Amino acid sequence: MSHSGVSERIGFLRRRLAAIEARDAAPARLGPLLGASPAGLDAGASLDALFAAGHGNLSEILPARAPDAPAAAAFALAMALRARAARGGGALVVILEDLGAQEFGLPYGRGLAQAGLDLSSFALIRTRRPRETLWAMEEALKSPACAAVVAETFLNTKLYDLAASRRLLLAARRGGALALLAPLAPPQGPDSARFSSAAGLRVEIAAAPPPILPSRPPLSPVAPFLWRLRLIKARAGLWGEIDPAQWRDIAFDPEKAAFRHAFPERFPAEARDRPAAAPARRRA
């Protein structure tokens, strides 16, 4: 069989799959998902559009290394806020296991409020085991009240297989909520970030390190909503547009509830034309 025949067949199968998927979901909801023309990822607005594929979808936010788990959870929260703003309201549910609370603490109300979260529509569910987390997540997704459900879990791929993720996806489509699964530990093994699941989007998140410039007073820390991101899987029709090896910097703007490129923070301009004798200014 020729090479072109294979790609034709795959293209056919993809269309068939898209048709099947479209049947059990509202077409309006899936419109942006199946849109055939992916926007380029260069402009900040299009980066936001990638995560806008949102409602009724399942996304996996993996931490790149073990200490990046809080950053990945914060990214999931930002995606949830984004989904809530896009929907124009609705509840946000965070599910957290006891072990996760021990390792990385509980979501803090004051910080969440500053991130633009309306706490009157926020609920925190604490579970004992990953199995309970999956159950609670499915229940929450089925409810029409939820705009987004974030599950922070110590999940293994044995429990979270194709069937389990498919259940979550269908529940999310039924309730019209965004499902965000944020494992609190990176998957083990060299190529283990490529496990199979029904998720539409899988990204790997690392905390963005501060720029290290010699001979300067200590910087103030960058805003919390700043990450380095690597796309591992995107079902939104972005074939060829994403390079799984490329790390991008991404920031979240809590006021606009939108993602954008993180250029301004990443490269503070050095004032080269300043007179040499200018007194050093301390930054607050």
Add this chain to the structure above:
Amino acid sequence: MRFLSVFLPRLATDRLLRRRAAAPDAFALYAKTKGAERLTAVDAGAQRLGLLPGMAVADARARCPALELAEADAQADAALIDALADWSRRFTPLAAPDPPDGLLLDVTGAAHLFGGEATLVDEVEARLGRLKFSARAAIAPGPALARALTRFSSRRLVADAAPQAEIDGLAAALPVEALGLEAEAVAGLRRAGLRRIGDLLERPRAPLAARFGQAALARLDALTCRLRDPIRPRFEAPAFIAERRFPDGLTRREDIEATLERLAADLCPLLERAGVGARRLEAVFYRVDGAVKRLAAGTSRPLRDPVRLAALLGERLAAAAEEGLDTGYGFDVLRLCATETETTAPPQTAFVTPQGSRGGAGEDADLGDLLDRLGARLGLRRVLRLHAEAAHLPEFAVAAVPAAYGPPRVFPPQETVRPLRLFERPEPIEAIALFPDGPPLKFRWRRLLHDVVAFEGPERIAPPWWGEAETGPTRDYFHAQDRDGQLFWLFREGLYGRETDNPRWFVHGLS
């Protein structure tokens, strides 16, 4: 008022014998009192052989070599009485244990459900007999009289409309022990030649009161039903109850669920008529063999929608089934009660449902449903909402409150930056600072060394010095970022030189 008393004369021996296939010829319990081993309870066989409680074990053995003995356990007896009181709530919600060997039931207005009082007495005795307890029951207008009849009379029923003369006549024939006084008081009465209640009734009251105390006269009045004498039920009777009874026990979970749905449909009109909604529900399943299973579920808002109530209990039932719901030979009485209720306004009904009305309140109701369902399965304390508190210390500024307690308080805006995650208790770290009250340079947390490359702070937070309680030292909070970009919220406890010479460092939050 109608009271049913149950007397279990052989409770202590029945407790052990009912579990055995074949009863021994003679069985007794013993306990050590003042260094001597004495019998505390004997079964019917032992009694026929002339053994009595209080007899020394050695004497009993000499008289009856085949006697089987076991040690008495007063705690187990008390627990059994409580369990039987729970069991007897299948007849009436007001049931009280009457230690050491009886039960008291308030059956006012409940007897007709069982086909009249005589039938009820028979049924109680028969059911206890099937559970292998020897029992005697009686119904009378007062609990004290019912209690006395079971123990000292063969009469089992005193009519509600019985004239006082008839009650007095009935009581007069009873021995003075029927008063239920302490042994010394009874001995005193007997010494005075007063053997029957009638002897007391004939005498003037003042000398009796002077000699035996007011308590004895109060008991006398209670016995002759001159005094209203309530019982102390083991559980408060819920205001709203629905129940169904089945000739055969239900064993299939589907049947139990369907029954719960019917019960919810029965309960909701009662709630609606009273203008209240259920905040706490209890489903009680009475098993054929006497065991009682309770399931409780709380709601985040007053509910009286049968579908939602049934869904909530179904969830709770599923959780119980995961742990193993032992249906045994089946449940024959299922009861649903609203143990806590709250006033709620009736829902607004419109002639025409407005288009797209699923906004605002509908969404709140959906979220409430979800949280109730999660709470029923995971436990109410695991479904939380965040309330703002007026406190400066970060750990007290937000309270995670079970969603069942109501909607959260709104947060006032805050200027200072707070982390996204907070540890339940601050974790101690080893930190190095350039100078004692300066920012951290490096710190070791969970065995890993972190280099601080950027920081912000300090933000000084003093403990509540205005309160009565002992307060901790002042804290200086820093936002810090390490070389890998991880964000920490650290604090130093204690002001250097003023409060401590050796301040300690903690990680309190992460972003």
